[in-house]
Amino acid sequence: MVAVLVLVLWLVPINFAALSSSSSSSSSPSLSPSSINRNVSFTPTHLHAQRNLLGSQPQPPLPNAGLAQEKHKMGESNIEMLQAEEDKHGGVVVDVEGEHPIDPLHFSSQLQASISNWRQEGKKGVWIKLPIQHSNLVDTVVKAGFRYHHAEPDHLMLVCWIPHSPDTIPPNASHRLGIGAFLINNNKELLVVQETGGRFKDTGIWKMPTGTVNEGEDICAAAIREVKEETGIESEFVEILAFRQSHKSFFQKSDMFFVSMLRPLSFDIQSQASEIVAAKWMPIEEYAAQPFVQENDLFRFIAEICLSKLDGKYTGFSNLLTTTSSGKKTYLYLNGRDANNLVASKSQQD
Numbered sequence: 064m065v066a067v068l069v070l071v072l073w074l075v076p077i078n079f080a081a082l083s084s085s086s087s088s089s090s091s092p093s094l095s096p097s098s099i100n101r102n103v104s105f106t107p108t109h110l111h112a113q114r115n116l117l118g119s120q121p122q123p124p125l126p127n128a129g130l131a132q133e134k135h136k137m138g139e140s141n142i143e144m145l146q147a148e149e150d151k152h153g154g155v156v157v158d159v160e161g162e163h164p165i166d167p168l169h170f171s172s173q174l175q176a177s178i179s180n181w182r183q184e185g186k187k188g189v190w191i192k193l194p195i196q197h198s199n200l201v202d203t204v205v206k207a208g209f210r211y212h213h214a215e216p217d218h219l220m221l222v223c224w225i226p227h228s229p230d231t232i233p234p235n236a237s238h239r240l241g242i243g244a245f246l247i248n249n250n251k252e253l254l255v256v257q258e259t260g261g262r263f264k265d266t267g268i269w270k271m272p273t274g275t276v277n278e279g280e281d282i283c284a285a286a287i288r289e290v291k292e293e294t295g296i297e298s299e300f301v302e303i304l305a306f307r308q309s310h311k312s313f314f315q316k317s318d319m320f321f322v323s324m325l326r327p328l329s330f331d332i333q334s335q336a337s338e339i340v341a342a343k344w345m346p347i348e349e350y351a352a353q354p355f356v357q358e359n360d361l362f363r364f365i366a367e368i369c370l371s372k373l374d375g376k377y378t379g380f381s382n383l384l385t386t387t388s389s390g391k392k393t394y395l396y397l398n399g400r401d402a403n404n405l406v407a408s409k410s411q412q413d
């Protein structure tokens with residue numbers, strides 16, 4: 064007991080020094096000197112925790128930072144582990160919860176102890192989902208060897224591969240999906256718009272309505288939605304005529320763009336979207352003759368595809384609604400000419 068008390072007395076002043084030198088983290092209420100000075104509950108457990116915290120203060124981020132074995136030998140039996148769910152790939156996911164601020168030093172020791180535990184259990188990827196209200200822990204988690212994986216408005220996802228085998232963490236999202244909508248009325252006029260911003264701003268160029276596919280949204284539904292938003296026109300999906308993939312687009316991500324043919328169900332244009340200056344029905348030849356279409360291989364080819372489609376000389380991809388074994392609905396896009404035969408023979412079998 065005497066030895067323990069001596070250690071406590073020795074630790075307290077050191078602890079102050081360490082804390083005052085890291086003023087940036089002193090905003091957390093649990094770091095205030097009074098709580099550190101508490102002397103009632105110092106048991107051997109807490110001693111170990113304190114020593115871990117002290118030890119982790121000035122260390123530079125090592126490759127597997129914060130994982131130094133000797134600290135865990137002391138820590139693991141005493142420090143409460145972080146709660147984690149196992150994922151399907153041999154890893155664990157820590158969902159940092161709660162509204163109250165978390166003390167970074169405490170979190171750091173819990174994280175280090177947990178990692179050494181998970182490593183012994185042969186766990187692989189460790190994910191930390193950090194809600195925005197716990198953004199003060201980012202530095203702590205990064206210093207423990209984690210890297211950013213992706214971010215959403217309300218949380219940051221960090222990841223660390225803990226075994227010594229090669230890292231097989233899946234990459235973050237690599238593509239953005241876009242649609243362009245091809246709609247023709249009974250006078251062979253194409254639905255076109257002019258945009259307020261972007262690369263076509265103030266150019267006088269008329270283009271097809273375009274937009275991005277939302278998370279959880281089908282391409283065919285996105286095309287209908289964008290046309291409705293930009294022009295007020297109601298429509299139904301016919302086919303994907305063509306798609307193109309390009310790289311180093313927004314935020315250096317790749318981009319998939321699906322040219323979709325829709326059948327208009329209404330013809331009165333009511334442009335409401337703030338990004339649209341004007342919308343109209345334009346003779347398709349006039350659209351195709353615009354210099355920006357003619358001078359750009361890709362646009363010219365797309366215009367030619369659309370013209371061929373009108374002449375009945377081109378078949379795109381129809382959508383077929385399918386159901387996976389888990390009950391998920393998912394569209395398969397397949398060659399429209401052969402789709403009907405396939406669907407007919409499938410329904411005979413069923």
Ligand SMILES: *[C@@H]1O[C@H](CO)[C@@H](O)[C@H](O)[C@H]1NC(C)=O
Nearest residue numbers: 210211212213234235236237
């Ligand atoms: C996302 O993936 C790209 C491509 O693999 C990579 O270059 C980038 O660093 C990744 N971003 C993050 C935050 O990991």
Ligand SMILES: CC(=O)N[C@H]1CO[C@H](CO)[C@@H](O)[C@@H]1O
Nearest residue numbers: 097098099100101102103104
């Ligand atoms: C700072 C502090 O909490 N000091 C306490 C240490 O323990 C003694 C005995 O229990 C208390 O009287 C002090 O207030």
